[in-house]
Amino acid sequence: MHNQYTDLLVNLPEVNVQQIVEIDEQTIHIQVVPKSRKQACAICRSDRSVIRKGSNQTRKIRHADAFGKIVYLLAPAIRLFCKSCHAGFVWRYSFVGPGKRYSTASEQQAIHTASVSTVKQSAEIHRMPASTLQIKHQRWLSVESERLRQLAWKEAASSRHLVLGIDDFAIRKGHTYNTGIHNLRGETLLDILPGRKLEELRDYAHKHPEFLALRPKAVVMDLAPYYHAWIQECFPDALRVADRFHVTRYVIDALQAVRKDVQGSLSARARANLKAKHRLLNPQAASLPPEKQQELQEILSYSSLLQQVHAWKEALGEWYDGAPDAKVAAIWFDRWLGQGEHFQHPAVATCIKTMRNWRTEIVNYHSCRWTNAAVEGRNNRMKAFQRRHYFTRNRERYVQGLLVECNRERFGT
CATH class of the missing domain: 3.30.420.10 (Ribonuclease H-like superfamily/Ribonuclease H)
Structure with missing residues (x-):
């Protein structure tokens, strides 16, 4: 049984599919033969004096899986002889190495699965020995990582x-x-x-x-x-x-420290609500959906200090997005630091000290917005x-x- 779609399934231009020998619940055996009659000698690199001298036993090659089944190619090990060099050799297939039992396509399929999971899982999926796949994967990993490293550098x-x-x-x-x-x-x-x-x-x-x-x-x-x-x-x-992420993190930590201090002076119900929704204080308010913005306004209403420090945190985001250049950004940043000093809170004071120590590096963001x-x-x-x-x-x-x-x-x- 064979038609043109079987050639597409195998997808190996150098061979023709003769027939599908066997299909069972787990495997498909496909007999293939080379399209060419002769192959160049490995010594003189010419096929003019090359003749066929029969064939050895058939090679059974594991190919890429198809339709959830293991595909085996049955390829003849054709014996060749070069009359010019007096050298004998066996037909070389480009899709599989000499003496190998797995085709390149089969190895690549299993290695690709192993690269996004584990070797053990890939071996189970493709029903092959884990030790065999481990060796192939490590060899591929060494070559591929060096290739990617060289390109990146x-x-x-x-x-x-x-x-x-x-x-x-x-x-x-x-x-x-x-x-x-x-x-x-x-x-x-x-x-x-x-x-x-x-x-x-x-x-x-x-x-x-x-x-x-x-x-x-x-x-x-x-x-x-x-x-x-x-x-x-x-x-x-x-x-x-x-x-920017790490700078903003310092300010958010100061805001959360203020929130914890404020939380202790609230009623039990307000304390529980603020504690449950404290994460709403972290992101930019404009990025929250409307219902979350209403919840944010509710918890901010519990304390004027919390509301002011939150507005101070929001101003940092506006500074990052709105400053036109480094020179203007430096002036705005100093003004923002001065606003924070009015809160007279230890956590905010510690945050401002850190911001002043790293002022140049923080303002440099507006010279290179990365x-x-x-x-x-x-x-x-x-x-x-x-x-x-x-x-x-x-x-x-x-x-x-x-x-x-x-x-x-x-x-x-």
């Missing part, structure tokens, strides 16, 4: 307006951290550093001259002093920008990868997996 090195993003993420929260280096314009992950201490960052820069060879226009990071000291040493001419929002999203993908792969202990495999996880959509696989 080449793009970063050639960029005239490179903007880097630096941020850490936890391996074991409170104990072990990694630091990611990101190309914000290129939307790629460049590398993963072990740790986040200044000595560890300096050691990485010393061992990776390609990093020091970059010429970033700006570097976006949080308010960790060790990051700013490191970037100042590596790229003294780069603009250091305090990430944030680490994409980096935070990529960090979430990394954490999901860690949970999915049970915190891979091999450091090299771990970094390779993260590079593929974060860059494959940008450059393809």
